[in-house]
Amino acid sequence: MSMPSRFFTSLILLSIALATAFFTGNHFMSLYEREPVVKGPGVTRVGKLSDYFPKIKNTVADTNVYFLEGSEPGATVVVFGGIHSIETAGMMSAVLLVENAVVKTGRLIVVPHSNESAFTHNAPSEGYPSRFTVKTSWGSRRFRYGDRLTNPVHQWPDPEIYVHYPSGDLQADFEVRNLDRAFPGRPDGGYTERVAYALTELVRKENAAMTLDLHEARPMNPIVNCIIANERAAEIAAMAVMDLGMQGIKMRLEPSPKKLRGMTHRELGDHTQTLAMLMETPSPAMDKLHGRADESLILTGKDEFFRSADHRRLLYAAYGQNGYPLEERVGRHLASVTVLIQLLAEVHSDQKVEVENIPEYKALQENGIGSFLRMPQKD
Amino acid sequence: MSSLSQTSQVTIVFSVILVAYVAAYRLLKFGNPLSMLFAALIGGLVSDFGLLDLARHLVEGSFTFLNIVLIIYTATVFIYVQKLSGGLDAIVRDLILYFHAKPKILVVFLMFLIMLPPAFTGPGADGIFAFGAVVSSILLAMGLPLVKVTAFIALGGTLGVFAPPVNIPAMIIAAGINMPYVGFVIPLVFVTIPLAVFCALALSLKHISGPVDVDAMLKNLPPIPTRMKGIRVYLPLIAVIGLMLSGRAMPHYVPHMGVPLVFVIGTFIALFLGGRINFLKASQVAFHDTFPINSILMAVGALVQIMSLTGVRGLFVLSAITAPSFFLYLAIFIGFPLFAGIFTSFGAASVFGIPFMLALLGRDPIIATIGLSAISIVGNLMPPTAALGKPAAIVAGYRDAYLNVVKVSAVPLLAILVAGICLVIFADAFRFIRL
Ligand SMILES: [Zn+2]
Numbered sequence: 144m145s146m147p148s149r150f151f152t153s154l155i156l157l158s159i160a161l162a163t164a165f166f167t168g169n170h171f172m173s174l175y176e177r178e179p180v181v182k183g184p185g186v187t188r189v190g191k192l193s194d195y196f197p198k199i200k201n202t203v204a205d206t207n208v209y210f211l212e213g214s215e216p217g218a219t220v221v222v223f224g225g226i227h228s229i230e231t232a233g234m235m236s237a238v239l240l241v242e243n244a245v246v247k248t249g250r251l252i253v254v255p256h257s258n259e260s261a262f263t264h265n266a267p268s269e270g271y272p273s274r275f276t277v278k279t280s281w282g283s284r285r286f287r288y289g290d291r292l293t294n295p296v297h298q299w300p301d302p303e304i305y306v307h308y309p310s311g312d313l314q315a316d317f318e319v320r321n322l323d324r325a326f327p328g329r330p331d332g333g334y335t336e337r338v339a340y341a342l343t344e345l346v347r348k349e350n351a352a353m354t355l356d357l358h359e360a361r362p363m364n365p366i367v368n369c370i371i372a373n374e375r376a377a378e379i380a381a382m383a384v385m386d387l388g389m390q391g392i393k394m395r396l397e398p399s400p401k402k403l404r405g406m407t408h409r410e411l412g413d414h415t416q417t418l419a420m421l422m423e424t425p426s427p428a429m430d431k432l433h434g435r436a437d438e439s440l441i442l443t444g445k446d447e448f449f450r451s452a453d454h455r456r457l458l459y460a461a462y463g464q465n466g467y468p469l470e471e472r473v474g475r476h477l478a479s480v481t482v483l484i485q486l487l488a489e490v491h492s493d494q495k496v497e498v499e500n501i502p503e504y505k506a507l508q509e510n511g512i513g514s515f516l517r518m519p520q521k522d
Numbered sequence: 523m524s525s526l527s528q529t530s531q532v533t534i535v536f537s538v539i540l541v542a543y544v545a546a547y548r549l550l551k552f553g554n555p556l557s558m559l560f561a562a563l564i565g566g567l568v569s570d571f572g573l574l575d576l577a578r579h580l581v582e583g584s585f586t587f588l589n590i591v592l593i594i595y596t597a598t599v600f601i602y603v604q605k606l607s608g609g610l611d612a613i614v615r616d617l618i619l620y621f622h623a624k625p626k627i628l629v630v631f632l633m634f635l636i637m638l639p640p641a642f643t644g645p646g647a648d649g650i651f652a653f654g655a656v657v658s659s660i661l662l663a664m665g666l667p668l669v670k671v672t673a674f675i676a677l678g679g680t681l682g683v684f685a686p687p688v689n690i691p692a693m694i695i696a697a698g699i700n701m702p703y704v705g706f707v708i709p710l711v712f713v714t715i716p717l718a719v720f721c722a723l724a725l726s727l728k729h730i731s732g733p734v735d736v737d738a739m740l741k742n743l744p745p746i747p748t749r750m751k752g753i754r755v756y757l758p759l760i761a762v763i764g765l766m767l768s769g770r771a772m773p774h775y776v777p778h779m780g781v782p783l784v785f786v787i788g789t790f791i792a793l794f795l796g797g798r799i800n801f802l803k804a805s806q807v808a809f810h811d812t813f814p815i816n817s818i819l820m821a822v823g824a825l826v827q828i829m830s831l832t833g834v835r836g837l838f839v840l841s842a843i844t845a846p847s848f849f850l851y852l853a854i855f856i857g858f859p860l861f862a863g864i865f866t867s868f869g870a871a872s873v874f875g876i877p878f879m880l881a882l883l884g885r886d887p888i889i890a891t892i893g894l895s896a897i898s899i900v901g902n903l904m905p906p907t908a909a910l911g912k913p914a915a916i917v918a919g920y921r922d923a924y925l926n927v928v929k930v931s932a933v934p935l936l937a938i939l940v941a942g943i944c945l946v947i948f949a950d951a952f953r954f955i956r957l
Binding site: 163164166167170171265267268269270273299300301302303304305306311313314315317361363364431432433434435436446447448451452455457 | 527528529532569574577578579580581582583584585586588589693697698700702703704766769770773774778779780781782783823826827828829830831832833835836837839840843844872876877880
């Protein structure tokens with residue numbers, strides 16, 4: 144190549160690189176814009192996670208804590224969504240609770256975006272959509288998809304080996320950014336441990352009788368469509384599984400493994416007064432078996448590859464007629480939450496919580512998630 | 523395209539990606555990294571994704587191996603500074619003086635030397651850049667032809683990728699099936715050591731019949747600053763290996779700093795031991811020399827992202843978990859190393875290794891994963907990418923047709939392949955090596 148043509152080739156390539164950096168950089172920064180969660184009729188006040196651990200104030204870790212308080216005194220139930228942001232049904236169920244539930248007795252405290260950092264990026268090499276759109280009768284709402292782990296921009300580099308605090312248990316390097324391996328957390332730890340510490344403080348200071356952590360798992364993973372319960376919550380979880388079964392919603396009971404450390408169902412149950420449980424519904428986008436990774440995979444959960452795998456009995460959550468629609472997954476979570484709250488008062492008569500207007504399993508499937516999402520008001 | 527079944531649609535997309543890659547590489551002469559980006563872009567466009575959306579995916583995917591890219595660059599600066607300080611030549615001198623009477627032990631030792639850094643850090647290029655220059659000058663002096671020296675260094679690098687404690691292909695596969703990377707070290711030791719000894723001797727036995735002519739070899743060395751003797755020579759290496767080892771051995775006490783920073787610390791120490799060093803120059807040359815391999819790693823990440831996005835990876839998973847076992851083994855034995863020759867062992871472990879392992883569930887998962895990782899590392903010597911073969915050629919100064927390097931490594935590579943497929947097929951029978 145001659146000198147001038149070389150110069151122009153370089154110039155063109157450099158311009159393409161700069162334009163790409165500009166457009167994609169803008170996109171990556173846009174993921175810091177938080178989607179609105181509308182205060183439903185049951186919300187009595189909105190707190191901040193930093194109220195429980197001031198050190199995270201004015202950092203990306205701080206997030207809204209929604210209080211739904213009844214007129215009658217009673218016990219407190221805490222619900223976490225977005226401990227793993229890509230487990231969409233967990234976050235969405237928490238949002239629907241905030242926007243719809245009304246508490247008569249006791250309190251419901253909901254954190255829809257528990258790991259805010261995880262919502263600010265997508266995992267490289269996975270090809271996930273950054274956002275997805277839920278249609279409603281008045282328009283639509285956009286939500287970020289995020290990643291399972293804390294954004295490395297907020298916690299880097301990963302250590303050679305992750306040492307869980309305080310057990311000293313050793314885990315794979317990247318688990319250091321997994322919020323559900325960081326509980327009970329520590330105030331002077333890394334970003335993820337600080338978030339876990341703040342959430343643990345919330346459970347402790349609000350004296351939560353029960354804490355429900357909403358997740359999703361790969362359909363090819365045996366731990367799916369289940370309630371994972373700490374020993375102290377085993378009884379109430381077993382009763383919930385039976386009640387749900389009678390409604391036609393099959394959930395299994397999984398005991399919280401003693402050896403796996405850092406998860407909410409293990410550490411919150413061991414380190415605080417709360418009855419700790421974690422629910423898993425199936426999300427095909429999380430499985431490497433999925434076909435085209437787009438918004439419709441997240442929303443409809445329809446994917447022919449899963450039908451083929453189901454025919455060969457390779458799945459732990461049946462593909463069924465309609466795939467894994469988000470409505471079904473959210474309905475499953477909210478039905479479990481409803482049943483567990485009812486059972487809490489039955490098992491412990493002094494710990495009454497009464498909640499109304501939680502979107503029902505059937506109504507969600509018939510009317511869609513959009514019919515339970517409220518229109519954000521511009522302020 | 524929407525009237526076709528999902529399988530047919532995705533198969534078409536995969537074919538288009540392959541054709542676009544070959545066309546860009548052969549007809550447009552884009553070079554390997556740009557051809558991969560081009561193929562990824564075309565694959566995304568025929569799948570009906572928008573240009574801006576695809577730009578995001580390509581950039582995001584190129585960050586997949588960011589840590590490895592940083593390690594390769596900082597490790598290379600570390601080595602170049604030691605070359606300039608005379609430290610590397612001093613190590614060569616010491617090795618010749620200690621081992622010249624026992625050439626067989628010397629070649630095995632040299633093989634382990636190259637394997638040492640990647641055994642701890644993961645990517646093999648750091649071993650090749652750390653010790654490749656030392657090892658190649660000794661092997662050449664012992665009478666090995668340059669093509670075999672190149673193969674020797676490349677094999678050392680790739681066996682280092684496989685060697686414990688850090689076997690990244692195995693880690694990628696394990697993470698893909700939700701299996702913790704625990705209990706791998708001991709079986710990996712049992713597989714790595716015989717393979718390394720075999721590879722070292724298979725390449726060199728013909729050429730190391732008698733003892734080494736010490737004086738002739740020492741004469742070939744460039745002048746070494748008189749200060750560079752004793753423990754001083756080894757301080758940078760001791761610092762680097764020590765920091766890496768202590769981070770793993772005592773994770774409760776040693777703060778984690780990341781492997782790139784460890785190499786920067788080693789470089790800093792090396793700067794003050796020998797003669798005056800033009801650090802800026804060394805870091806520029808290192809950037810220039812590592813640019814090809816690092817740009818390939820970034821392009822592979824982008825291509826893997828597009829394959830996940832378009833469902834091609836899902837198609838591989840479905841094919842693997844539904845294939846009859848004879849075809850599955852055939853694909854693992856032949857297809858896997860060839861694809862690893864395009865995607866590197868890391869990319870192939872992610873795109874193909876995880877599907878294979880999902881299909882192999884039901885047998886001992888640790889042994890089967892180790893077998894798959896062994897097969898994937900063969901790809902590091904396979905063209906067109908030859909992620910470790912080509913750096914080895916840079917370090918050894920080999921400039922003839924790269925395919926000759928593959929030819930002289932055929933026997934060692936076949937040994938690794940056979941060991942790998944045996945571990946995969948008879949995983950349960952080999953469970954005893956887990957102790
Ligand atoms: Zn989860």
